[in-house]
Amino acid sequence: MLAPGTRIKVRDDWPEARGPCHIRTPHFLRGKAGTVLRHLGDFPNPEDLAFARPAARLPLYHVRFDPATIWPDSRAGDEIVVELFGPWLVAA
């Protein structure tokens, strides 16, 4: 379990390039660094649910990103907060 405040990076992975899949991690966040705000609960893995495969419950986190690290002309102090599943997060 990731504690609030943990710095993470979103995996720079593109399963879409390998074949049919259902991914709930937005493209614009792949490879970007963020901060865990809190654990929202555990939910069945949508990547399996979408294909009617047995789906393990995965930790879901609220993660905060600084938009200026994604788009340099973004306003300082703004933030983007996104729900991301544990396996998509790696140590920053």
Added chain:
Amino acid sequence: MTALTDIDGDRLLAALRTLLAAKGIASPEEIAERIAITDAASPALGAKLVARAWCDDAFRARLLADGTRAAEEAGIVMRGAPPLGVMECTPSVHTLIVCTLCSCYPRAVLGYPPFWYKSAAYRARAVRDPRGLLAEFGTVLPEATRIRVIDSTADYRWMVLPLRPAGTEGWAEDRLAAIVRAGDMIGVTQVRA
């Protein structure tokens, strides 16, 4: 073989309903009940939660901590709905909700989404240029106000608890609820008295 997208919608729906019943996944009664609950939901439900939170600090705290439980407490049917999260606007931070991946929306408390909520333009610009997008809705924030964009990507559905407008001191809950619109609870507009 005919592609699913080429089949007449009504025939496809009838086949799907028959299969759901035959496989014991959802009975016609359960489907009818779900449609009735979805049709009955409207922004008036969310507005009731907002007005109550403005008048009752303890309820406000419960709403921000666990939206589903607070909505149920207020008499809203949340059974079968995804978990509800509520994010507040403060004088220093404005909150805006989007689903950049599709159209996730807190239907249990706001009903069907406005047409633009699902548009590619709204979904892209909410994260890329939130101030420009807000300006098109007539919303201009003070220079020092920061924006928090909630990208609703997974199991939660998010609603904004907007700022209570000045000039509404002493108003009863019903009167307050009547001025809260769907856009205020998505965060594209602010409540006006």
